[in-house]
Amino acid sequence: MAIKRFDHTGIVVEDLPAAIAFFVELGMEFEGQATVEGGWADKLIGLEGVRSDIAMLKTPDGHGRVEVSRIHTPAATGSAPWEPVNTPGIPRLTFVVDDVDDSFARLRPHGAVLVGEVARYEDIYKYAYVRGPAGVIVGLVEELS
Structure with a gap:
């Protein structure tokens, strides 16, 4: 078994329009936006009652994509880490x-x-x-x- 390709990176944000504007200003192309919810989403991320708005953006060469999402439910139990660059696991x-x-x-x-x-x-x-x-x-x- 081998990897076929890298598909995308996902980031959960509090302000979806602001995140979209950030990546568009960087030069990414907005692909689209959708609401995701239901049993399959609950199973995928291991939470119940998931309702999320997601947006996909791609690099101009079409090879890289970033998904930004705002998860409305369930409510987050913490906030994003603002650790230094040398912290293991920091994206x-x-x-x-x-x-x-x-x-x-x-x-x-x-x-x-x-x-x-x-x-x-x-x-x-x-x-x-x-x-x-x-x-x-x-x-x-x-x-x-």
Whole structure:
């Protein structure tokens, strides 16, 4: 048995329209939105009475997708982790962008906050981590050569 392909990454958020706007500003394409509920959803995520709104976004090359979801019921029992980057299990999404500084400037009004500083790795990459929707860490990589 082998993996056929990577399909998508999912992120649960509190504000679905804001998360959609964040990823669209980053350059992802909005694919669509739907409400998910019923017995199959309950079985899938191991909770009862699930009702969730989900949105799918894809990268311009069509190979990467992000699902953002707002789960209305049942109510969450905790909040998103805002742990440092070195904490095991903390999700991190990384995107290659045309310009790190411009991308961060466009994402800042959508709540993006730098985790550290914008850094250069030799003459190869310019790289930054920002906090995005629900505190997820989003890497922005600019290829310099």
